[in-house]
Amino acid sequence: MAMMEEPSSTMTEIDSDHPNIEEYLHTESINAERCEESLRLRDLLNISPSLTEAAGAIVDDSFTRCFKSNPPEPWNWNVYLFPLWCLGVVIRYGILFPARVAVLAVGWMVFFMAFIPVHFLMSDHNNLKQKIERKLVEMMCSVFVASWTGVVKYHGPRPSMRPQQVFVANHTSMIDFIILEQMSAFAVIMQKHPGWVGFLQKNILESVGCIWFNRTEAKDREIVARKIRNHIQDSDNNPLLIFPEGTCVNNHYTVMFKKGAFELGCAVCPVAIKYNKIFVDAFWNSKKQSFTTHLAQLMTSWAVVCDVWYLEPQYLKSGESSIDFAERIRDIISVRAGLKKVPWDGYLKYSRPSPKHTERKQQAFADSILRRLKEK
Amino acid sequence: MGNTSSMLTQYDIEEVQEHCNNAFSQQEIVSLYHRFCQLDRSGGGFISGDEFLSVPEFAVNPLSERLLRMLDGLNFKEFVAFLAAFSSRTKMEQKIEFIFKVYDSDGNGKVTFDDVLNVMRDLTGSFMSEQQRQKVLMHVFEEAGYEKDSSLVLSDFTKILSNSGLKMEVEVPID
Numbered sequence: 001m002a003m004m005e006e007p008s009s010t011m012t013e014i015d016s017d018h019p020n021i022e023e024y025l026h027t028e029s030i031n032a033e034r035c036e037e038s039l040r041l042r043d044l045l046n047i048s049p050s051l052t053e054a055a056g057a058i059v060d061d062s063f064t065r066c067f068k069s070n071p072p073e074p075w076n077w078n079v080y081l082f083p084l085w086c087l088g089v090v091i092r093y094g095i096l097f098p099a100r101v102a103v104l105a106v107g108w109m110v111f112f113m114a115f116i117p118v119h120f121l122m123s124d125h126n127n128l129k130q131k132i133e134r135k136l137v138e139m140m141c142s143v144f145v146a147s148w149t150g151v152v153k154y155h156g157p158r159p160s161m162r163p164q165q166v167f168v169a170n171h172t173s174m175i176d177f178i179i180l181e182q183m184s185a186f187a188v189i190m191q192k193h194p195g196w197v198g199f200l201q202k203n204i205l206e207s208v209g210c211i212w213f214n215r216t217e218a219k220d221r222e223i224v225a226r227k228i229r230n231h232i233q234d235s236d237n238n239p240l241l242i243f244p245e246g247t248c249v250n251n252h253y254t255v256m257f258k259k260g261a262f263e264l265g266c267a268v269c270p271v272a273i274k275y276n277k278i279f280v281d282a283f284w285n286s287k288k289q290s291f292t293t294h295l296a297q298l299m300t301s302w303a304v305v306c307d308v309w310y311l312e313p314q315y316l317k318s319g320e321s322s323i324d325f326a327e328r329i330r331d332i333i334s335v336r337a338g339l340k341k342v343p344w345d346g347y348l349k350y351s352r353p354s355p356k357h358t359e360r361k362q363q364a365f366a367d368s369i370l371r372r373l374k375e376k
Numbered sequence: 377m378g379n380t381s382s383m384l385t386q387y388d389i390e391e392v393q394e395h396c397n398n399a400f401s402q403q404e405i406v407s408l409y410h411r412f413c414q415l416d417r418s419g420g421g422f423i424s425g426d427e428f429l430s431v432p433e434f435a436v437n438p439l440s441e442r443l444l445r446m447l448d449g450l451n452f453k454e455f456v457a458f459l460a461a462f463s464s465r466t467k468m469e470q471k472i473e474f475i476f477k478v479y480d481s482d483g484n485g486k487v488t489f490d491d492v493l494n495v496m497r498d499l500t501g502s503f504m505s506e507q508q509r510q511k512v513l514m515h516v517f518e519e520a521g522y523e524k525d526s527s528l529v530l531s532d533f534t535k536i537l538s539n540s541g542l543k544m545e546v547e548v549p550i551d
Contacts, residue, residue: 041520057433357436366503
């Protein structure tokens with residue numbers, strides 16, 4: 001579930017939204033810099049730097065790499081190992097999978113039997129009701145984690161309920177949320193989903209204070225921003241969890257953090273999540289598979305192994321912009337989880353880059369020509 | 377399960393190598409093939425302009441629109457042939473010919489003043505006025521001994537660019 005908000009109402013702030021893209025991109029597209037003598041025809045005709053850049057992007061680019069599912073290393077292509085692997089398939093699909101489906105089914109039944117009466121019979125602003133619902137959601141998430149034999153190691157202190165803090169984590173799959181939720185209930189900011197996930201969002205997750213929105217609706221952003229501000233003031237609310245990348249990344253890279261979570265003026269607690277790909281790739285490639293297929297893939301694997309680090313809370317330093325702050329948090333998470341940073345906005349999966357980047361290149365080129373004309 | 381990393385046979389690879397004048401090694405061809413399949417999201421065996429533009433690093437290039445005219449709808453062999461101009465094994469003359477083709481948008485073997493102006497417009501956008509561009513171009517044209525209405529052919533390009541320290545190389549990542 002790609003989740004994120006972009007409280008700063010308009011979408012015109014693309015410029016400020018991209019922290020330091022130039023640091024990452026090749027800027028040597030201006031060959032004119034090299035020889036500062038007067039401009040010659042050959043300098044104008046030589047467009048090789050731009051061409052090289054274009055071809056380089058076609059051959060390989062850091063953005064596509066972020067969303068590439070990595071196929072498992074083939075280890076079974078061997079006469080001795082192959083029967084073993086076949087046996088594994090039989091166990092995984094014939095025994096583990098049905099058993100896990102049964103666990104899930106029982107979990108859901110227990111959950112609904114307890115949740116429905118509590119939800120509909122108890123009065124709305126009742127602390128006990130909140131507490132029970134919270135526990136039930138945590139339990140259901142544990143059932144989910146059990147359904148793929150999640151081997152999760154949590155490092156660091158367990159989050160407590162208190163106002164004025166948000167948790168931010170890197171995002172690989174909707175299961176990030178389940179893994180974090182089983183430990184302690186979070187209110188999460190998430191993308192609206194269709195189907196059964198949407199049903200759960202609407203009917204159950206609302207009770208733990210989750211806020212959802214539609215990525216493409218600019219209007220939603222404002223509403224979400226307001227809801228977030230109200231949410232973090234209240235000590236009775238579950239801690240807020242934000243995935244500032246706004247989209248699932250394959251757990252080898254981090255894409256740009258949207259700055260919304262970092263301009264709330266409260267403590268930001270980074271959470272780093274690293275999956276071990278030994279049995280299954282936990283990356284949810286939402287363009288290629290539905291969440292149900294993704295879950296089925298996890299449920300037919302031996303186990304989902306991952307590490308979760310709750311890191312030290314960070315505060316905005318004086319003189320630091322929210323973008324710098326977001327980058328600093330991204331550094332902390334990337335280092336802890338061993339991820340590489342790329343400068344791209346994850347939303348580029350859904351849209352084209354802003355013409356501003358092209359214009360910047362054009363400006364650099366034009367400036368170099370004009371400067372050399374003057375010097376002549 | 378198992379190793380399906382390359383579905384290309386020796387014949388396929390050799391055919392492609394021949395098509396691009398051995399600009400790439402066999403491993404590089406295999407790598408390029410994976411990249412091609414990755415970019416070809418629709419799985420149709422060719423890459424559409426839209427699919428190229430889905431690579432942000434390509435889309436922000438000022439020349440991307442112009443290159444798309446050469447790139448749109450390429451199949452794998454053509455894709456490799458396009459990239460061959462950026463191989464370290466390709467001769468300078470061929471690289472210059474590639475640049476010439478980028479300029480020569482109507483493909484008539486001649487590059488006019490206007491062709492050069494068009495590329496310059498792509499590269500400078502709104503940061504130079506049309507008059508400035510014309511003036512600059514007039515100036516360098518005359519300095520190099522050409523008139524405004526003279527058109528350049530490939531040999532002119534070779535003469536102009538061959539000693540300019542042109543470097544146009546892209547490394548194909550092999551994993």
